[in-house]
Amino acid sequence: xxxVTQAQTEISVVEKEDVTLDCVYExxxxxxxxxxxxxxxxxxxxxxxxxxxxxxxxxxxxxYSWNFQKSTSSFNFTITASQVVDSAVYFCxxxxxxxxxxxxxxxxxxxxxxxP
Amino acid sequence: xxxxxxxxxxxxxxxxxxxxxxxxxxxxxxxxxxYRQDPGLGLRQIYYSMNVEVTDKGDVPEGYKVSxxxxxxxxxxxxxxxxxxxxxxxxxSSSTSGRALGTGELFFGEGSRLTxx
Numbered sequence: 001x002x003x004v005t006q007a008q009t010e011i012s013v014v015e016k017e018d019v020t021l022d023c024v025y026e027x028x029x030x031x032x033x034x035x036x037x038x039x040x041x042x043x044x045x046x047x048x049x050x051x052x053x054x055x056x057x058x059x060x061x062x063x064y065s066w067n068f069q070k071s072t073s074s075f076n077f078t079i080t081a082s083q084v085v086d087s088a089v090y091f092c093x094x095x096x097x098x099x100x101x102x103x104x105x106x107x108x109x110x111x112x113x114x115x116p
Numbered sequence: 117x118x119x120x121x122x123x124x125x126x127x128x129x130x131x132x133x134x135x136x137x138x139x140x141x142x143x144x145x146x147x148x149x150x151y152r153q154d155p156g157l158g159l160r161q162i163y164y165s166m167n168v169e170v171t172d173k174g175d176v177p178e179g180y181k182v183s184x185x186x187x188x189x190x191x192x193x194x195x196x197x198x199x200x201x202x203x204x205x206x207x208x209s210s211s212t213s214g215r216a217l218g219t220g221e222l223f224f225g226e227g228s229r230l231t232x233x
Contacts, residue, residue, distance in 0.1 A: 102164070108157060
């Protein structure tokens, strides 16, 4: 079973529109961490945010915001007033904390295209 | 400059010819890991290492080996590559420690594109 599900494979929006990327995760651990990474067309992986399972406060960073809801096991990412530079593949990821080892699980990614 | 360096960046090889992709980090991180990225499948963890001489399998370890003899280096070894190992490979390291070891921000290398004919 997929631990991290990003149901939206591709999204296209017109510049200045808001867009939300969905992420649903699955874990039995009480301590875990959630992440979003951006992969622009140049191919590098860029860290955007890390949240732990005990902090459900939403976070805002400029045009980016994240909504973490444990009740629905979701960690959604919203870009406000999208720009062409936001065009990229976005990955949601989960890491479960353990004394024996920590695996990372990534979703399959959402490809966002912002049309000028 | 803090970085994770992978080599080679691009490689075309033939089935069965052993190859090693090197990975080195200069941030003194304990946790290092390897991923492969394939279209429609996202990134999948191959192996990870919690510290020197401590390695463990990720989701897709078949056909790969790793070693961690030094803290800074974590090479990925393909003993007998096959065409289904054609992929984009990323090495990453992470800075957290203790029980949160390996759960911090991942610092990724630039990727190694491998083609096995």
